[in-house]
Amino acid sequence: MMTEMNKDLSPQQQAVFNYISAHYEEHGTAPSYRDIQAHFGFKAVGTVQDHVKALIQKGKLEKPDKKARGLIPVGKKLEGSKRLSIYGEVAAGGLRQTEQIDLGSIVVSETLAQGECFALRVVGNSMIDIGMYEGDHVVVQRGTRIKNGDIVVALVEGETTVKRFEKKGGEVLLVPENKRMQPINVTKKSFEIQGKVVALQRKF
Amino acid sequence: MMTEMNKDLSPQQQAVFNYISAHYEEHGTAPSYRDIQAHFGFKAVGTVQDHVKALIQKGKLEKPDKKARGLIPVGKKLEGSKRLSIYGEVAAGGLRQTEQIDLGSIVVSETLAQGECFALRVVGNSMIDIGMYEGDHVVVQRGTRIKNGDIVVALVEGETTVKRFEKKGGEVLLVPENKRMQPINVTKKSFEIQGKVVALQRKF
DNA sequence: TTGGATACCATACATTTGTATGGTAAGGTG
DNA sequence: CACCTTACCATACAAATGTATGGTATCCAA
Numbered sequence: 016m017m018t019e020m021n022k023d024l025s026p027q028q029q030a031v032f033n034y035i036s037a038h039y040e041e042h043g044t045a046p047s048y049r050d051i052q053a054h055f056g057f058k059a060v061g062t063v064q065d066h067v068k069a070l071i072q073k074g075k076l077e078k079p080d081k082k083a084r085g086l087i088p089v090g091k092k093l094e095g096s097k098r099l100s101i102y103g104e105v106a107a108g109g110l111r112q113t114e115q116i117d118l119g120s121i122v123v124s125e126t127l128a129q130g131e132c133f134a135l136r137v138v139g140n141s142m143i144d145i146g147m148y149e150g151d152h153v154v155v156q157r158g159t160r161i162k163n164g165d166i167v168v169a170l171v172e173g174e175t176t177v178k179r180f181e182k183k184g185g186e187v188l189l190v191p192e193n194k195r196m197q198p199i200n201v202t203k204k205s206f207e208i209q210g211k212v213v214a215l216q217r218k219f
Numbered sequence: 220m221m222t223e224m225n226k227d228l229s230p231q232q233q234a235v236f237n238y239i240s241a242h243y244e245e246h247g248t249a250p251s252y253r254d255i256q257a258h259f260g261f262k263a264v265g266t267v268q269d270h271v272k273a274l275i276q277k278g279k280l281e282k283p284d285k286k287a288r289g290l291i292p293v294g295k296k297l298e299g300s301k302r303l304s305i306y307g308e309v310a311a312g313g314l315r316q317t318e319q320i321d322l323g324s325i326v327v328s329e330t331l332a333q334g335e336c337f338a339l340r341v342v343g344n345s346m347i348d349i350g351m352y353e354g355d356h357v358v359v360q361r362g363t364r365i366k367n368g369d370i371v372v373a374l375v376e377g378e379t380t381v382k383r384f385e386k387k388g389g390e391v392l393l394v395p396e397n398k399r400m401q402p403i404n405v406t407k408k409s410f411e412i413q414g415k416v417v418a419l420q421r422k423f
Numbered sequence: 424t425t426g427g428a429t430a431c432c433a434t435a436c437a438t439t440t441g442t443a444t445g446g447t448a449a450g451g452t453g
Numbered sequence: 454c455a456c457c458t459t460a461c462c463a464t465a466c467a468a469a470t471g472t473a474t475g476g477t478a479t480c481c482a483a
Binding site: 027059065066082 | 459460461469
């Protein structure tokens with residue numbers, strides 16, 4: 016029979032992998048080779064090298080070259096979900112890259128957040144009629160083709176707002192979903208569509 | 220007045236922080252000081268040291284001593300996410316474990332879905348006044364202590380509903396958040412609280 | 424005008440860390 | 454047996470990386 020590599024992990028290899036994963040999750044950083052060595056009481060770094068090599072070969076670890084603490088457990092990768100930075104309540108400067116104000120992040124399913132996305136904290140109640148409340152988070156997708164009726168995030172004269180997009184003839188309207196508010200005609204104003212709202216998340 | 224430190228980040232500090240965060244999220248590992256230096260074109264590592272020091276002082280970064288690539292943006296530690304099965308629109312049998320009907324799943328952040336959770340597809344419009352619409356998904360946590368005012372999933376006479384929980388004196392009410400609907404008095408009915416709604420997710 | 428915060432530069436150094444090389448030993452297999 | 458895999462040890466080295474020290478300049482508030 017051909018020399019066939021065992022795709023399953025040996026008990027020891029599993030142990031090493033578990034340690035790396037645990038360390039990664041707990042500290043947010045992978046352990047160094049010597050951390051691993053110390054944890055298992057190995058008397059040589061080479062032992063760790065061997066195990067890491069095996070784990071990489073078996074597809075359990077990713078490792079960039081020559082980077083300190085660069086081991087990444089493949090299985091532990093945030094699968095099927097994305098972490099989005101939350102921007103919001105930005106007064107001046109809008110969402111310009113260098114002036115982003117960081118409000119943390121949320122994790123959403125990849126099926127919700129496809130392509131390049133970011134998150135936004137909803138302020139105000141201009142979209143209350145479709146159930147978007149202050150404090151909710153919306154997932155915004157960049158670079159999508161905007162169609163009539165889409166909910167969009169727009170930068171109008173330096174202010175970020177969420178509205179429904181309506182284009183009739185040559186007129187562009189940003190329509191609030193709130194009976195008590197009036198649509199904004201931005202046809203002659205300076206505005207910029209930041210992206211399209213593709214999802215909403217609320218925490219109780 | 221005492222020397223008071225500015226808790227807000229300067230634009231440059233914000234930029235450095237953003238870079239670190241982005242790198243951390245993208246690569247799963249923080250950048251080294253020299254990575255940061257190169258990114259911003261600084262001619263000295265010391266500049267990075269200064270910024271990092273400021274960011275730590277302002278509570279934006281965590282840093283273990285002498286560890287390579289040890290910078291961690293506070294609150295951005297890689298948390299896991301959970302995949303929750305979606306149950307819902309179940310007529311008979313409610314949510315009993317053995318009769319659950321699988322409607323797929325959603326992925327949510329662990330910060331949202333703590334403990335034992337499942338997801339439910341919202342049907343009907345009994346909670347429309349707090350922005351819960353048909354088709355939305357709610358995350359339901361099992362085994363939590365229910366307090367007055369909590370949104371709960373209840374099994375009332377074989378039917379699953381989402382309502383606000385109100386207990387006054389000896390009476391237990393399940394209150395719909397819809398002006399046009401009446402509270403249900405379940406004091407004398409057979410009912411069971413399935414769990415507490417902790418989050419909501421909507422896809423546009 | 425003194426002091427603090429911000430924002431850089433320059434240089435040197437010690438440690439951490441990944442990497443390379445080579446050796447020992449047990450267990451299983453053709 | 455020869456050969457492979459697993460599982461260790463020992464040692465050395467170079468690169469990556471954090472750290473320390475000290476300097477310059479601007480802006481702003483007390």
